[in-house]
Amino acid sequence: MNWMLLSGALVAIVVMTLTARWLGLGIEPHIADPEHARRLAHEAHFGFQPVDIAISQDGIAALLLGQDDRLMIIRRHGNHFVARLIGPPVSCRLDRQKLILSSGENMFGEVVLDLGDQGRSWADKIRRMEEKCGA
Template sequence: MPSFDALLAMPGAAIALQAVGSLIAVLLVFLVVRALGLGDDVRIADESEARALAEAAHCGFDPVEVALDRARIGALLRNRAGEVMLIRRHGARFAARVLSSHAGARLDRGFLTLSTDDPNFGTITLDLGEKAQVWAASMRRLGAHA
């Protein structure tokens, strides 16, 4: 059996060794990403999960009305006080904001596009179907943009 130095002296051996090392590194990164749950296709399962997300985001927010996006990437929730919370997918998790204004709302048929005062939260378009018009109209009660 030839020595390690003799193997490296063979034409293309160093390149093959680099390729094997790179493949092992890529597989290790893949395993770490899977173990951390990164890259999953996260969606809101149902209204009860949306309610739980709202409670986790804002203690005491008790929704009485929920509208889920058809793709389950976001939701709108309203509590008894008339406050509206927007939940949206943010990477492999969900982020939520209580909306203070209807100024960032735009209706286009069954789609409701919403943005907040928080530039880090971004803008989301929810496919609410027939509920989009009802939610857009009811959000006017939130007041003018301050």
């Protein structure tokens, strides 16, 4: 076995690994705080003004209520985020403290937000919005 070839390959692997870390590759993004969620919403839909923001405890999704009573869901997709404005009808159910939302769009799928104690209040907000639009 050629030890020079083996050591050269190992050095190349270490250099590539360190370069990937330095570039931030392979790091899963999280929604850090409400301001970060607000920026993501603005990037996705110019003019959307959130008045209430709930971020999942794991930081991979957020639910935003706009000043015009529209809802936006932001969720992680790979190492980016995707956002959808959703409106009635919204499929919403509460499983313990996890709010499970479906926009009705198959490509977007269901979004599970672990909102802790806020889960019930957000489920109630969504149900009230549904009732208001259905009346």
